[in-house]
Amino acid sequence: MAQALKATVDLSVCNGHGRCYMTAPEIFDCDDDGYPVVLGEATTDQQIADLTRAVNNCPEQAVSTAPVG
Ligand code: SF4
Known part of the structure; x- marks a missing residue:
């Protein structure tokens, strides 16, 4: 299984x-x-x-990820 990921959204740039x-x-x-x-x-x-x-489809590049564990 691939590396688990935690998502974060930067709401200061997210346009909904x-x-x-x-x-x-x-x-x-x-x-x-x-x-x-x-x-x-x-x-x-x-x-x-x-x-x-x-992550790749967010027009504002507001989604980022980090490895879990
Ligand atoms: S795709 Fe990106 S800009 Fe759109 S709602 Fe999600 S985080 Fe916000």
């Missing part, structure tokens, strides 16, 4: 497009204003792949 929570719905939810909320770490291969896509 929603690509992250549509791309990685197990990692991100959205708040009432459409901004992302991190639900938890990416631990499965699918979650890690989804989170990596979310």
Whole structure:
């Protein structure tokens, strides 16, 4: 299994497009204003792949990751 990742969103640059929570719905939810909320770490291969896509597809480059453990 790939390295587990923890996601962080820089809300000072996030514009609430929603690509992250549509791309990685197990990692991100959205708040009432459409901004992302991190639900938890990416631990499965699918979650890690989804989170990596979310990082690469964020128009504002607001999503970053760090290895867990
Ligand atoms: S894709 Fe990026 S800019 Fe859009 S809501 Fe997610 S973190 Fe914010």
